[in-house]
Amino acid sequence: MRTIGYIIRKEFIQIFRNRSMLPIIFVMPVIQLIILANAATLDLKRIDMVVVDEDMSQSSRSLVSKFNGSPFYKIEAAFLSVKEAEAAMHKGKAGVILHIPQDFERDLLKENKAKIQLMVDAINGMAAGLINAYSSAIIADFNKEVISDLVTIPIPDGLNKSINTIPYYWYNPQLSYKNFMVPGILGVLITMIGMFLACMNLVREKEIGTIEQINVTPIHKFHFIAGKLIPFWILALAELAFGLAVGKLLFNIPFLGNIPLLFGFAALYLLVILGFGLFISTFADTQQQAMFIAWFIAMVFIMMSGLFTSVENMPDWAQILNKINPIAYFMRVIRMIILKGSGIKDIINEVVILSGYFVVIINLAIWRYKKTT
Amino acid sequence: MSQERIIEVENLVKKFGNFVANDHLTFHVNKGEIFGFLGANGAGKTTAIRILCGLSAPTSGKVSVAGFDAYKQTEKIKRNIGYMSQKFSLYEDLTPFENIQFYGGIYGMSAKVIKERSEKLFKRLEFEEFKNKLIKEIPLGWRQKLAFSVAVFHQPKIVFLDEPTGGVDPITRRQFWDLIYQAANDGITVFVTTHYMDEAEYCNRASIMVDGRIADLDTPLNLIKKYNTTSMDEVFYLLARNMNKQ
Numbered sequence: 001m002r003t004i005g006y007i008i009r010k011e012f013i014q015i016f017r018n019r020s021m022l023p024i025i026f027v028m029p030v031i032q033l034i035i036l037a038n039a040a041t042l043d044l045k046r047i048d049m050v051v052v053d054e055d056m057s058q059s060s061r062s063l064v065s066k067f068n069g070s071p072f073y074k075i076e077a078a079f080l081s082v083k084e085a086e087a088a089m090h091k092g093k094a095g096v097i098l099h100i101p102q103d104f105e106r107d108l109l110k111e112n113k114a115k116i117q118l119m120v121d122a123i124n125g126m127a128a129g130l131i132n133a134y135s136s137a138i139i140a141d142f143n144k145e146v147i148s149d150l151v152t153i154p155i156p157d158g159l160n161k162s163i164n165t166i167p168y169y170w171y172n173p174q175l176s177y178k179n180f181m182v183p184g185i186l187g188v189l190i191t192m193i194g195m196f197l198a199c200m201n202l203v204r205e206k207e208i209g210t211i212e213q214i215n216v217t218p219i220h221k222f223h224f225i226a227g228k229l230i231p232f233w234i235l236a237l238a239e240l241a242f243g244l245a246v247g248k249l250l251f252n253i254p255f256l257g258n259i260p261l262l263f264g265f266a267a268l269y270l271l272v273i274l275g276f277g278l279f280i281s282t283f284a285d286t287q288q289q290a291m292f293i294a295w296f297i298a299m300v301f302i303m304m305s306g307l308f309t310s311v312e313n314m315p316d317w318a319q320i321l322n323k324i325n326p327i328a329y330f331m332r333v334i335r336m337i338i339l340k341g342s343g344i345k346d347i348i349n350e351v352v353i354l355s356g357y358f359v360v361i362i363n364l365a366i367w368r369y370k371k372t373t
Numbered sequence: 374m375s376q377e378r379i380i381e382v383e384n385l386v387k388k389f390g391n392f393v394a395n396d397h398l399t400f401h402v403n404k405g406e407i408f409g410f411l412g413a414n415g416a417g418k419t420t421a422i423r424i425l426c427g428l429s430a431p432t433s434g435k436v437s438v439a440g441f442d443a444y445k446q447t448e449k450i451k452r453n454i455g456y457m458s459q460k461f462s463l464y465e466d467l468t469p470f471e472n473i474q475f476y477g478g479i480y481g482m483s484a485k486v487i488k489e490r491s492e493k494l495f496k497r498l499e500f501e502e503f504k505n506k507l508i509k510e511i512p513l514g515w516r517q518k519l520a521f522s523v524a525v526f527h528q529p530k531i532v533f534l535d536e537p538t539g540g541v542d543p544i545t546r547r548q549f550w551d552l553i554y555q556a557a558n559d560g561i562t563v564f565v566t567t568h569y570m571d572e573a574e575y576c577n578r579a580s581i582m583v584d585g586r587i588a589d590l591d592t593p594l595n596l597i598k599k600y601n602t603t604s605m606d607e608v609f610y611l612l613a614r615n616m617n618k619q
Contacts, residue, residue: 006478017466209460216426216456217479218448372447373429
């Protein structure tokens with residue numbers, strides 16, 4: 001045990017003596033949180049619309065003003081021909097074209113139905129889907145008014161009353177993307193810090209040759225791995241505390257859960273991640289190799305973890321793959337604890353799985369680490 | 374002379390794929406002697422020394438170090454040896470004391486013993502002025518002396534030195550050999566590789582390795598007589614040339 005203490009002490013001396021590393025460790029979370037939480041948003045706040053109104057009737061104007069009244073739409077321009085509107089979209093000046101053909105009002109009055117055309121810039125499929133949904137809602141709304149205005153035949157009472165849904169969004173009532181993203185970014189942050197630092201540190205000893213000097217001592221492999229893991233474990237937990245404080249101060253993220261529970265779970269998770277980092281380090285001889293391997297694994301795991309997109313929407317094979325993705329477990333739990341206030345009972349499954357994961361990965365790392373080649 | 378053999382090697386072979394780095398080495402080292410393991414660069418010295426230290430497994434042959442088998446008891450060997458590798462292996466961003474503390478701690482020494490012994494060491498080496506500097510700020514010769522002191526800090530039975538004086542000026546080399554003699558006086562067996570043939574004359578016995586084989590092994594004086602030369606340098610030159618002719 002004393003041996004582990006000596007290793008930890010040495011690592012901390014080296015970490016605090018490295019003038020470039022420490023600032024990066026603590027400046028990075030602030031910058032990442034500020035940039036990513038503000039930029040990586042899926043909220044549609046402004047939809048640029050151009051209008052081609054060939055009808056120029058009262059009805060068509062009323063439809064346009066319906067869009068204009070919505071806080072999401074900004075009518076950028078009105079054109080006389082679809083061609084001009086398409087050119088505007090081509091230049092990226094319009095996200096959606098509303099084309100109201102001639103005889104719109106006449107058809108509406110005469111046949112009780114009329115056609116309009118919506119052309120959506122669908123380069124970003126997700127945004128296009130949202131634009132389509134928003135637009136349909138507005139048009140449906142317009143429909144309702146038109147029906148009550150124009151239809152003269154009395155409609156039975158029951159039919160007239162459409163079902164009115166009042167959505168109530170749980171756990172994130174303002175549908176704030178930031179509330180969703182900030183815990184996720186914190187997860188990425190401590191993952192990167194933990195995995196990379198632990199991995200690079202051990203490989204650095206290989207590069208400068210000090211590992212040989214350690215391998216020639218009677219040190220137990222377990223002691224060595226533990227001594228390499230614990231310093232970065234403490235560092236990553238400090239990073240989490242710091243990141244949470246930044247998230248609270250800058251973004252006022254609601255914090256419903258139990259803080260000790262969050263740190264307890266993060267501590268378990270970090271053991272897995274650091275174990276991963278140390279396991280990777282046994283495959284690499286240079287920091288460059290280690291960086292590539294760690295980056296590749298971290299990238300795949302982060303992308304699949306549900307940081308940006310919901311894991312439930314992924315294909316089956318991806319969901320199965322996510323069963324071995326520690327980051328996916330953490331993403332789910334950190335959001336559950338922070339935004340939902342989940343307790344230990346709600347996350348016991350994840351705790352059991354990650355505990356098992358840790359036992360496996362740390363044994364792999366110790367087994368792969370060879371003192372004699 | 375009744376002599377206890379502390380290292381025994383019989384027909385040691387180490388292959389890397391098809392390349393034979395050590396070709397049937399047979400030799401022994403007596404307790405308390407300074408054993409020179411000489412040879413040109415690439416002759417297989419480092420390979421052999423790494424096997425003796427338990428860092429690398431032999432391909433075949435019998436190897437015993439401090440009474441332990443180099444196949445199965447590497448960790449027991451490691452408890453009894455010190456090693457100074459060819460590659461400089463102190464942490465450059467730590468001070469001398471922090472390095473000693475770290476390695477001493479790994480060998481299970483108590484904080485008190487580490488402190489006492491390191492203070493004595495710094496005094497003896499006249500190292501006080503460098504005590505609180507980082508290793509990277511200390512001149513190379515001093516670093517090498519310190520690396521040696523770290524290798525014997527836990528008072529091992531045997532210390533292995535792999536080209537300890539590479540790139541060091543002649544005066545420092547001389548001082549370095551004083552340290553080696555001191556360690557030998559304290560009862561530590563010294564196994565040293567070098568390609569400086571003048572250093573070979575400081576050894577009790579020396580083997581000369583050429584192309585993975587031991588070309589000859591004896592006291593420096595006997596070797597010089599045997600080959601009818603005036604220095605180890607000439608002995609080495611003769612042996613290396615003969616070997617290449619064959």
